[in-house]
Amino acid sequence: MSAEARVAELRLELPPAPKPGGIYHPVLIVGNLAIVSGHGPVRNDGTMISGKVGDTMSEVDAHKAARQVGLTMLATLRRELGSLDRIERLVKTLGMVNATPDFANHPQVINGFSGLMVEVWGEVKGRGARSAVGMGSLPANIAVEVEATFELKSE
Template identity: 40%
Template structure:
């Protein structure tokens, strides 16, 4: 993302930028186990694994390099990070409290010979930098997994610093 784009974000809240991007945060999906969607400790929020769901509805399923294309995977990563943002907002109230997205951990359900995980997780990183500007630039890991829950192609975790 260029400096000009970051400059155009000044003065807008993350919620306003979401609206400008025509992104609506879905209802927070209920955990399917004994955990919560996000936990705050001090000024850090740990956002649990989020996958390709809009609320309770699964939007993407399959394995990258077998039955899911890179573009479909990028779209799945975008869906997963929007779901994670919904849990983050539920935890902290307003996304304007985000000082910085510290880390994004991207898990990609991958065929054995698939090696393009970073391109797939860019779908999530692009949303974060579009919503938070320079504060959305983060450390990241994008790795392949043999399987993910519910046959999801993508699962993401985030660590966020808040004010």
């Protein structure tokens, strides 16, 4: 099943694709790779999910925020590529969690993003290499930021 068909089947509602907040490309195509700049959790109304895990946000809510980052990234990929069906597979993810120094479950939070990628592309193509780390702060106090690299299908 294609990625676009899977998004429809899952009834995923993608938020508006965010505009760059600085001097960078949201998606840069290099050879057969789509390198996606860091994305935050944009809600469907365009606002961001903010908070610090271990202080103002629970691990469960941060996991949901990471999933929302995935939806936001799908919106950007669709806008930039024209269709999610151009993507062959997820290659690499870097997930950053806005967390207190004593919070240690960063991988479980980023599973919110990773689980969505598996839902869309399947167990093999939706599961890539990954790093999940904690940060002392993130821009605009967002809860989670994720950057990723995808392999594009041969044309």
